[in-house]
Amino acid sequence: MKKRVLATLLSAAMVLSLVACGGAKEAASTAAEAANTAADTASDVVEEVAEAAEEVAETVEDFGTGEIKIWVADAVVDFTNDEVAKFMEENPQYSGYTVTVEPVGEGDAAGNMITDVQGGADIYAFAQDQIARLVTAGALEEVAPENVDAVKSQNDAGAVGAATVGSTLYAYPLTSDNGYFLYYDKSVVKDPSTLEGILADCEAAGKNFYMEINSGWYQTAFFFATGCELSYETDDTGAFTKANVTYASDNGLVAFKKMIELNESKAFQNGSAVGEATNCAAIVDGTWDSGAAQDLFGDNYACAKLPTFKGADGKDYQMSGFGGFKLLGVKPQDDELKLMVCDALAAYLSSEEVQLARYNEVGWGPSNLNAQQSDAVKADVALSALAEQLAYTIPQGQYPGDYWSLATSLGDSVRSGELKSTSSDDDLMKALQDFQDTCISYAQ
């Protein structure tokens, strides 16, 4: 019942926002009607509004037939199948379409979509760092205009930013949990507030501390902590136009030295997957691994924001990092009706209700503002650690694909001992300068 009330409120709010925007005047009256039939779920209303807004469609009844292929991570294949079945039940007008869900991880999905758009999935989940590549390769369709306002108003600002390239919204936010924090074994790590303390505890217990320092994603925990900048601006085609990088600075050097120091400490291991961590007492990882982390630590399972560290300059820095998002994309179609169905389905799969259900199923943190306010989500240990960490992180914008491999090279240079604590400041600075120059060269 509660849900329905919420849905009614939501639909009313939507109508208001639509009217306010003035972008869909015709839609308003129909949408008002829709709001009256409040027995429907929120997503339904979204659809109806959507349909109403679609002038061309008027009252399209025949959406034709076809096949829709969805790619999601293996863990949510069954869940997605169930939700698709529900969607089809609620929307008999789309019954001409058969939907298949296949397990293709977010990383592979983006790669495959770029290799062969036409052979790839119609709807697919991907991590936001891929979005610029996907737009450039023509593998992402813009979000249907009738859904844009809903997506923008219902999801948190970071998620909307992540789904936007230039000034165009290209994807439906799915989760807002693609950030990282600390999982630890509370019987080993007594105080997770400083990096030095964690390392000492781990070393004393003969256990390992995991963090993936050769990843451009985790590395920023150090660099952003000391105030370095790294961001890009894009135009609407996904091309990078400008880079702001300040790694080659005193701040950068402090962060880099800490990274090197960490790498040389005995308890440190490189990695960010719980399932691959052996003898692990603490790991910097994200919510997608919360189940695995609970299995690993058992009763001693605990989460916390990232620790602070003491820099070479004697100051304390709070570790920062990226707050990232998972997105759901629709690929360009040469059949407009199919595109409408795909958009409706993607909107449904990223709706509040489904995001909540997904959280309950696999623990993925929602990007939908209302879903984030639900009690279950608020009470989640991992998500609250993430929320706490969020205050120190930077919403992840768009980065060129080359950045990630460059960052791996930087991390590997540290791990391989090419750059070590005995290296001179000049050598370290030179590496950072190279890094910065190359980063800048990616933007034309």
Next chain:
Amino acid sequence: MGKAKSQTMAERGNAVANVFKNIAVTFKEGDWKTRVSYLIMGFGELLRGQWLKGIALMLCEAGFIAYMISVGRKYLPKITTLGTEVTKKVSRKTVYGDNSFLILLFGLLSIFVVLAFIVLWYVNICENREEEKLLKEGKKLPTNQKVFLSLFDSNFDKTLLAIPVIGIFVFTVLPIVFMICVAFTNYDKNHQAPTNLFTWVGFENFKNLVTFGSSGFGTTFFKVLGWTLVWAFFATFIDYFLGMAVAMLINKKDIKFKKLWRTILVVTIAVPQFVSLLYVMKMFANDGLINGYLLKWGWIKQAIPFWTNPMLARITIIVVNIWIGIPYMMLIATGLLMNIPEDLYESAKIDGANGWQMFRSITLPYMLFVTGPFLLTQFTGNLNNFNVIYLLTQGQPQSMKLVEKAGSTDLLVTWLYKMTVNNTNYRMAAVIGIMVFVVTAVVSVIVYNMLPSVKDEEGFQ
């Protein structure tokens, strides 16, 4: 040498001239059936009762015309530009323009089809001429049954080779020619078909390959190439000698359970590599079993970076490869060692030679002589040994000093693979692929000429 070459060139020129002469003469001297065959292939044959050949040729022509109308016409004219029509949006619908990829692929295929058709057309003319000649001399033409049966006797090679040759053409030759062409285009992540067009850029990619400096591939290419050669050398020769040593150990007269020892070793060949190598990769990880136990026993203070230190990673790979390579060599050596006549050793013993001396003067020369070609194929195989490298390190660790995701343990092929799959940088991948070919070919030619069995045919008789 130069003279011989110019001679063959002249011969070739003559041959081409002959072909044209033949075509013209046949037309002039031929009857109307032959002349019609210039347009309708197989016409002459059919009217002369050779319906088997005639129908086959006609079908070929019909197939050719059908292909050119349905496929060739669409792609062949665009091959010079690789397409000009860009992908458009019509309201929300995407209307794809020219697909450069398919234009290049089917454009090339069409060129080959046209060439094949011309050859077939010429064969058709020669057949006509041949038949006319036979009839003029008052001889009978072979019956259709005879023609058919010849496919299983005098022309059996054509029957046997038809499918393999076509298969190799479509699935090996065409793709290779295609990729060689890609090396001269700008097909990469910013020019990804079908949404974006790509086009010819000449030698730009090759220039990039030998450009040194931060953005060029030069430094990285030569570093990767260097490691590829070093790796192939060690992987081949260490395995070769150790495998031979193990084989000799097992072959020793008084050693029992020979079969058991061999079987144990051979397990590494039998178990699929993706199982065994992935497990070994995990075993040697910084937090893997080996480091775990060494730490537990207090033998080491800090984990040994088997895969993360570039030098150590290279050594570890070579060592793990021994694990895979020895059994293979052991199997080969076992049989060959037994072929060495026993009396050679006996007489050496009488002369007072010790084990090492016997090995150096009898065993080794014999083995090197006999297995020379094998060593060569092993070496070129190792140049392209994708599985071992990719399953163990994926080419890592990467370095700031290398571009395009190349790592310290990358071979040219693994680098090429990463470029294709992860970065969709096809233009440079194609260039690297051509370089792999060049390296393999050069090594093969040099080594082949050094082989004792080539230099000295009579060597060990």
Next chain:
Amino acid sequence: MKTKKKIGNAITYIVLIIISIIWLFPFFGLIMQSFRSYDPAVEYGGMVDYIIPKHFSLDNYRFLFSGETNFLVWYKNTIILAVFISALQTVMVLCVSYALSRMRFKGRTFLMRFWLILGMFPGFLTMICLYFLLKEFGLTQSGAIPGLILVSVASSGMGYYVCKGFFDTIPKALDEAARIDGASRARIFLTMIIPMSKPIIIYTALVAFMAPWCDYVFASYIAFGHDMSYNVAVAMTRWVWTNDYQGYFTRFCAGGILIAVPVTILFMCLQRYYVEGVTGGAVKG
């Protein structure tokens, strides 16, 4: 003299035993890990730093057969691939080898040289092209299995060296005699040469049979995300490399054992032919 020999033998035995231990150790580890339960109530399915599981369990094997994954489908796919590729590839190789060994025709040396040169191009280069070629025929994704068979078989004629080498050792006088008796080439090939070539046929078939079990690169490219068309290598490599599959390591080991055991047994049974083949191939190049 005798004691010296005895010491020598003892050392040899020790060396052989050490070698055996090194060689078998990873497999021992693999087997042990496969018995470690992934169920958190029992043990843990991720990486650990000990070999012997604390509790032996068959959970991993149960998981593979339970239908929670498509393991059985992948296994079936791989067997289909292996059987068809093995059979068709052997036929192709025999045809090519016979033609090149026994017949003399125009362009024979050119063909051999041309194929040798082709073989020097790295295979991955052509992956993307083959993918789109197969896609034109609908042989990717759900049609990936026939597609893979087609590609593997189509180019297999180039691997004729070992087999041709074997045919070359069969005296040509036999052919001549049969031809004088009026036998056609095809008859000689089918009724004389093939029955005499059992070892090389088994060798060719065995090598072809083993390859699909390890084919990761091309198979994953052609299947293009279609789970039901994966072979075991593609499907299970994900369990080790992709973060979507946390704690699947012991299940990977169990699957690895299920793959390795039948292939290994088959290999051991036919080992004799394999040795004959590689030795013959090595010597003749």
